[in-house]
Amino acid sequence: MQPELETPVRVRFAPSPTGYPHLGNIRTALFNWLFARHWGGKFILRIEDTDVTRKVEGATETILDSLRWLGLNWDEGPYFQSQRLHLYHEAADKLLKKDHAYLCYCSPERLDIMRREQMKRKQPPKYDRRCRYLSQQEKKQLETSGITPVVRFKTPFEGETTFHDLIHGSLTFKNNTLDDFILLKSDGYPTYHLANVVDDHSMTISHILRADEWLSSTPRHMLLYQALNWQPPQFAHLPMILGPDRAKLSKRHGATNIADYQKQGYLPEAMINFLVLLGWSLDDRTELLSQEELIKHFSLERVSKTAAIFNKDKLEWVNGVYLRKLSPEEFVQQAMPFLDRDLPPSVKRPLDSGYTHQVMPPIQERAKTLAEVSQLSDFFFLDELQYDTQLLLSKSIEPTQATQIIQVALQRLEAVKLWNTTSLEDILRPLAAELNLSTGKFFGLLRVAITGRTAAPPLFQTMAVLGKERCLKRLSEALQRLCSFNQNSKT
RNA sequence: GCCCCCAUCGUCUAGGGGACUAGGACGUCAGCCUUUCAAGCUGAAGACAGGGAUUCGAAUUCCCUUGGGGGCGCCA
Numbered sequence: 102m103q104p105e106l107e108t109p110v111r112v113r114f115a116p117s118p119t120g121y122p123h124l125g126n127i128r129t130a131l132f133n134w135l136f137a138r139h140w141g142g143k144f145i146l147r148i149e150d151t152d153v154t155r156k157v158e159g160a161t162e163t164i165l166d167s168l169r170w171l172g173l174n175w176d177e178g179p180y181f182q183s184q185r186l187h188l189y190h191e192a193a194d195k196l197l198k199k200d201h202a203y204l205c206y207c208s209p210e211r212l213d214i215m216r217r218e219q220m221k222r223k224q225p226p227k228y229d230r231r232c233r234y235l236s237q238q239e240k241k242q243l244e245t246s247g248i249t250p251v252v253r254f255k256t257p258f259e260g261e262t263t264f265h266d267l268i269h270g271s272l273t274f275k276n277n278t279l280d281d282f283i284l285l286k287s288d289g290y291p292t293y294h295l296a297n298v299v300d301d302h303s304m305t306i307s308h309i310l311r312a313d314e315w316l317s318s319t320p321r322h323m324l325l326y327q328a329l330n331w332q333p334p335q336f337a338h339l340p341m342i343l344g345p346d347r348a349k350l351s352k353r354h355g356a357t358n359i360a361d362y363q364k365q366g367y368l369p370e371a372m373i374n375f376l377v378l379l380g381w382s383l384d385d386r387t388e389l390l391s392q393e394e395l396i397k398h399f400s401l402e403r404v405s406k407t408a409a410i411f412n413k414d415k416l417e418w419v420n421g422v423y424l425r426k427l428s429p430e431e432f433v434q435q436a437m438p439f440l441d442r443d444l445p446p447s448v449k450r451p452l453d454s455g456y457t458h459q460v461m462p463p464i465q466e467r468a469k470t471l472a473e474v475s476q477l478s479d480f481f482f483l484d485e486l487q488y489d490t491q492l493l494l495s496k497s498i499e500p501t502q503a504t505q506i507i508q509v510a511l512q513r514l515e516a517v518k519l520w521n522t523t524s525l526e527d528i529l530r531p532l533a534a535e536l537n538l539s540t541g542k543f544f545g546l547l548r549v550a551i552t553g554r555t556a557a558p559p560l561f562q563t564m565a566v567l568g569k570e571r572c573l574k575r576l577s578e579a580l581q582r583l584c585s586f587n588q589n590s591k592t
Numbered sequence: 593g594c595c596c597c598c599a600u601c602g603u604c605u606a607g608g609g610g611a612c613u614a615g616g617a618c619g620u621c622a623g624c625c626u627u628u629c630a631a632g633c634u635g636a637a638g639a640c641a642g643g644g645a646u647u648c649g650a651a652u653u654c655c656c657u658u659g660g661g662g663g664c665g666c667c668a
Binding site: 115116117119149151152154155205207209212213216219220222223224225226227251269272273274275278279280282283285286287288290292293294296297312313314315316317318320338340341343345347348349375378379380381382384385386387388405406407408409410411412414415416417418419421425463466467468477529530533539540541542543544545547548549554555556557558559560561 | 593594595596597598599602603604605606607615616617618619626627628629630631660661662663664665666667668
């Protein structure tokens, strides 16, 4: 599998700008990139914009942005097929001249009707090759008819096409199951098959690493290489990434665009680590690999043949691991834009950097994505806490008792001079005993009063960061809540 | 309908004739730690799709069946 020494590794990522790149596209890009980096070859970017009707504005820029975000830097390109039309016409002319192709005047309507009927008769939908058998006279007539023809390939009727795939091994297709596919459309643009073969040849691509969905068009491509008398590259068809319903990944699977993952606060390193494990493994235990390790160890031999189902839970786990590996400074830096974006507008901007640094350490341990950060930490930033007063009343604490407890706590805390994690613990822990309460009950009550929720970072640390003033204010507010709650329940 | 690919725990995978009582990870469950949550630690449940064949021996090789996926466009 080691590339021949005389053929330098040149691989390409060739998306079409008809939508935003999804996980599968990016995984293909990643494998190509890793393969190039591993062998010291070139990673080439080519935009296959030959379908004028499906072109999506901004898609190319999104593709480039996504690759940049992930650090999948390219060495050449992006090339645009729409700017290379002369190459495809040249090849089509060559094929026409060598009698490997012919002009076809059939209308899309005729082809459509034909296909429908074939389907109805449960037959494989194939072009009937009508224009392949046109008489000289018919040809002349059609030439002057004003119809712009397409160019079709003359697929051999007999024989079979065999090629070697680096992942699947030797594969054979019977030629009579293929039809005369179109090379050049009537708008002058090439189809995928022609453009792909021409470009891979002219860019001296050494290995084609693409998704399995292309496997069945490979014999067509082989036939083209033969007809053009070109040496084909090596093929490696990568397993597909499927949605949880086992179907090809698409919009209805929710977030499949790679850009969405950026917005949701996944780190590019985590994304890469996760994606590489979808179809490749180092051994029987390694889950976490750095970029350097990936480049060092990546090989097609360890690419699996089976399609993988995208598993979001594992992605979240990987991302959590990478998030926790960040230094506190790096984490704050990464989290800032998300806080700025997601915290309620009532929190004044710009955010206090020093304060945010104090808040983030316990959040870093808990966040699976950066988008969760604001949600996990908003009570540190908010002036007014919104929560259900019921939270102050656990099964075992009565409203009057809760009121008393908070009053006592408030009293003691008001007197505190040195406000830090240890001093708070030194005061509150004995107080639990004094009140004859379990720490769980006591701290739990205070936690709700201080944070407005039952699950939060450690209490003393939280209080220390919030500061004395804010804590006392929140305790008073809790008392008020209990007060009005008592009145309401009396009436 | 035709052609092609694929088949190990729910999911990602290790496995290339004996090292398999089938290993790891996510998730799940239980316990520990603990002021809650998270993290961490320990443990548990959990798979070779089925049937033939080859072989002293098969998750591993071959065949069939079944299941899943992909392709069959003037889309890529």
